[in-house]
Amino acid sequence: MSKIKNEIDDENFVRAPTKTLPVTGVPIAGIRKYAELPCRGQTERDILTFINSCLSAEKIYGCVIRAWWGEGKTDAYENFIKPYLEEKKILSYDVIATTVARILEKRQKEKLSDPVVWIAFLASLFDAVWEERKLKEEADTFKRTEEEVKSDLEFIKRVITQITKKSRKVFFFVDELEQLERLPIREDILLGIRGLFDQKQEILRGNIHLILACTPDAFNRILGSSSQMGGLLERLTLIDLPRPSKDEAVRFVYGLINYAYEGNLTANHPFVNSGPAYAIVYAGHRSPRSMIKALQQLIEFAKRQAYDEGKEGYMKRIDGWDVINAFKNYNLPIFGTQALALDGEILDKITRVLTIRGDERKTNLLIKLTYLLIGEPIPHSLIELSQRLGVSESKIKECVGIANNKTEEAKILNGLLILHLTESSKNIEEIEEDLKNYFVSFVLSNGSSSLQIGTFLPSRDRVLMSIWPDLDLSSSQRIMRKILSYSTEKDYYLISPELIEHIYPNPEFLELDFIKDKNLRLELWKKAYELISEKSALSFCEESLLEVLKNRNITVEKNEGPI
Structure with missing residues (x-):
C-alpha cells in the first residue's frame, strides 16, 4: 500500500520550529534548559566528585x-x-583522540618526538589542541615556536x-578513544597516559588532568589486548552514562520539541498525542543522538507536507500515519552501526496479511487502523479511534477481531496483533506490589505539552499472555x-509489543539471530561486553556471552521464529 492519505485542514497545521536539531552528533548548546535525563543525575555527581578531587x-x-x-x-x-x-574559571580543551594519534605518529616517523613516551604524548596532545583550534585566539598558546619544533620538552614547559598563569588547573577532554583501537600507535598513547600519571615533576604537580571518552x-577490547591497560586502569576513574528509561526518553523527546521552539510552543502541540514520541523512542532505542535524528526526520517530513499544501513556514501536526511514512526503511545510527527506524519489509508483510480480496473498503480501514496503532x-480509547477513523465503535471492534484472526491464521506473531486493554481505576503506585508487573503504564498527552502517566490492564487472559508470553493459561x-x-471497563487498544520489537528493529550483533527477541538480543550483547571488562582478554567474549545466556535460561540452538 502506498502512502496513507489523510484529510488535512488548517487545524492540523502548526507553526514550524525556529531551530533545527543537529543530526550529526554535534552537542546541542543550551538543550538542558528544555530537555534533561534524570537518570544521568548520579553520573553527573560522580563527574563533579572527580573534578573536585582534581x-x-x-x-x-x-x-x-x-x-x-x-x-x-x-x-x-x-x-x-x-x-x-568555566564557572570556576578553570580552563578546559577538547580534542579528538585520532588527531593526537596522527600527530604523534607523524613526529615519530620524522624522528622529532621525544624518546620519553609521556613527553611525546603530552606534546602531541598540545599540538592537537592547536590543530583543532588554530583559528581561535585561545589556541595561540599551543602553537610551537621554531625552536620547540625539535623539542617536545621545551614546548611542554x-x-x-x-x-597555568590563566588557570590553576587545566582539563583536557580526549574524545572518541575507541578510534584508537586498530591503530598501531595506540600502545604508545596508552603508555604515554600511564607515564603522565606517574610524573612528580613540579611543573606537572596536579596542574593538568585528563577526561577520556570511549x-x-x-x-573492554583495549583493556584485554593492551599491555599498558593493567597499570593504567587502576589510575583511572571509570564513569558510565546510563541509558534513560522509556518514560524518561519520551519526556526527553518532548523536551527536544520545546527546545526546537525555544520554549515558545504553539497552542496545539506538534504531536497529536504522545504516540509519535514513543515511536521515536522505539526507533532510536533510547539513544539520545538517534532520537534526535528520528525527531528531525519527522519534523522535516511534516514541513514538506505543509509546504505541499501551500503552507510554507508551517508543519503538519504529527500523527501515527506520518510516523509510518517518514520512518519506513529510514536508517538511523544505533550503537555504532545502522538500523531501520521502521522495517518496511515487516510492515508490508502485515499489510498483505490484512488484505481482504474483493473488499477494498474494509482492507483500507484495517490497514489504516493498524498503521495508526503502529505509528x-x-x-x-475506542471513542478516539472511532472519531479519528470516522467509523462506528462497533466497526472498530470488528476490525480488531479481523486483524487478530488474520495474523493468527498467518502465524506471523505468537500472540495477538491488537491488544484490548481497559483503563485502571488506580495509578501504578497504588496497585498491590505483586500485581504491578501485569499492568502497563504510558506517558500520555492530550495534544498539549502537559504529560501524565496512564495505567492500563489486559482485558482478558489471552491479552495478558500476549504481553507476557512466559505465562501459561492457568x-x-x-x-x-x-x-x-x-x-474501569473503558476500552482501549494497543499494538502488540511483540510486533513493536520487530517493526522497530535493533541492529544485528554477533550473529545472535537464534535469539528472536531483538531487544533481548541487544541487551545480552551489551551485558556480555560488560562481563568482558572483568576478564583479562578479549578471548573471553564467547565465554561471557554464554554465561549471560545461561543466567537467562536461554538454550543456544537454532529456532526459527514467526517473523
Missing part, C-alpha cells in the same frame, strides 16, 4: 566516561563539564607555564481474576 590534587588524575555511540559522552563535556569548569565495548504505539487466568477488580 582541583585539590597534587597528582595528575584521569577518568574515562563510558557510553555507547550517541549516548551523550561529548554532550556531557560540552553541556555539563565545560560550563561547570612553555605551554604549561603559560596556561564506548564500553572498545574500552502511535500507546493505548487508544497462571494467566489466576492473575486476571486478581487484577480485573481494578478495571
Whole structure:
C-alpha cells in the first residue's frame, strides 16, 4: 500500500520550529534548559566528585566516561563539564583522540618526538589542541615556536607555564578513544597516559588532568589486548552514562520539541498525542543522538507536507500515519552501526496479511487502523479511534477481531496483533506490589505539552499472555481474576509489543539471530561486553556471552521464529 492519505485542514497545521536539531552528533548548546535525563543525575555527581578531587590534587588524575555511540559522552563535556569548569574559571580543551594519534605518529616517523613516551604524548596532545583550534585566539598558546619544533620538552614547559598563569588547573577532554583501537600507535598513547600519571615533576604537580571518552565495548577490547591497560586502569576513574528509561526518553523527546521552539510552543502541540514520541523512542532505542535524528526526520517530513499544501513556514501536526511514512526503511545510527527506524519489509508483510480480496473498503480501514496503532504505539480509547477513523465503535471492534484472526491464521506473531486493554481505576503506585508487573503504564498527552502517566490492564487472559508470553493459561487466568477488580471497563487498544520489537528493529550483533527477541538480543550483547571488562582478554567474549545466556535460561540452538 502506498502512502496513507489523510484529510488535512488548517487545524492540523502548526507553526514550524525556529531551530533545527543537529543530526550529526554535534552537542546541542543550551538543550538542558528544555530537555534533561534524570537518570544521568548520579553520573553527573560522580563527574563533579572527580573534578573536585582534581582541583585539590597534587597528582595528575584521569577518568574515562563510558557510553555507547550517541549516548551523550561529548554532550556531557560540552553541556555539563565545560560550563561547570568555566564557572570556576578553570580552563578546559577538547580534542579528538585520532588527531593526537596522527600527530604523534607523524613526529615519530620524522624522528622529532621525544624518546620519553609521556613527553611525546603530552606534546602531541598540545599540538592537537592547536590543530583543532588554530583559528581561535585561545589556541595561540599551543602553537610551537621554531625552536620547540625539535623539542617536545621545551614546548611542554612553555605551554604549561603559560596556561597555568590563566588557570590553576587545566582539563583536557580526549574524545572518541575507541578510534584508537586498530591503530598501531595506540600502545604508545596508552603508555604515554600511564607515564603522565606517574610524573612528580613540579611543573606537572596536579596542574593538568585528563577526561577520556570511549564506548564500553572498545574500552573492554583495549583493556584485554593492551599491555599498558593493567597499570593504567587502576589510575583511572571509570564513569558510565546510563541509558534513560522509556518514560524518561519520551519526556526527553518532548523536551527536544520545546527546545526546537525555544520554549515558545504553539497552542496545539506538534504531536497529536504522545504516540509519535514513543515511536521515536522505539526507533532510536533510547539513544539520545538517534532520537534526535528520528525527531528531525519527522519534523522535516511534516514541513514538506505543509509546504505541499501551500503552507510554507508551517508543519503538519504529527500523527501515527506520518510516523509510518517518514520512518519506513529510514536508517538511523544505533550503537555504532545502522538500523531501520521502521522495517518496511515487516510492515508490508502485515499489510498483505490484512488484505481482504474483493473488499477494498474494509482492507483500507484495517490497514489504516493498524498503521495508526503502529505509528502511535500507546493505548487508544475506542471513542478516539472511532472519531479519528470516522467509523462506528462497533466497526472498530470488528476490525480488531479481523486483524487478530488474520495474523493468527498467518502465524506471523505468537500472540495477538491488537491488544484490548481497559483503563485502571488506580495509578501504578497504588496497585498491590505483586500485581504491578501485569499492568502497563504510558506517558500520555492530550495534544498539549502537559504529560501524565496512564495505567492500563489486559482485558482478558489471552491479552495478558500476549504481553507476557512466559505465562501459561492457568497462571494467566489466576492473575486476571486478581487484577480485573481494578478495571474501569473503558476500552482501549494497543499494538502488540511483540510486533513493536520487530517493526522497530535493533541492529544485528554477533550473529545472535537464534535469539528472536531483538531487544533481548541487544541487551545480552551489551551485558556480555560488560562481563568482558572483568576478564583479562578479549578471548573471553564467547565465554561471557554464554554465561549471560545461561543466567537467562536461554538454550543456544537454532529456532526459527514467526517473523
